[in-house]
Amino acid sequence: MLRKQNYPAIMDMIKAYEYKHKKQIMYVTLLDYIQQAYKFSRTTAREYGEDLRHMNYITVQADGKVIRMAGRN
Numbered sequence: 151m152l153r154k155q156n157y158p159a160i161m162d163m164i165k166a167y168e169y170k171h172k173k174q175i176m177y178v179t180l181l182d183y184i185q186q187a188y189k190f191s192r193t194t195a196r197e198y199g200e201d202l203r204h205m206n207y208i209t210v211q212a213d214g215k216v217i218r219m220a221g222r223n
Contacts, residue, residue, distance in 0.1 A: 153201065160184060160198065161207060164218055174215040 163183055167175045175183075177199065185195040202208045209217045 164216060177210045177214045177216055180216055
């Protein structure tokens with residue numbers, strides 16, 4: 151499966167978490183969710199997280215909170 155195909159679903163996971171918990175998701179929690187949802191190793195989940203950051207889908211603050219970028223789902 152192409153990596154890029156999973157990005158919209160991951161962005162939906164972030165949005166659902168924010169809606170359910172009424173707070174921003176932590177980067178470590180996002181990696182846990184990616185790892186569990188796709189049955190990936192921790193290294194692969196981290197690569198997905200880095201890809202999202204480099205492609206400007208998300209920004210990670212100094213305290214580890216993830217911010218979805220405007221116009222990206």
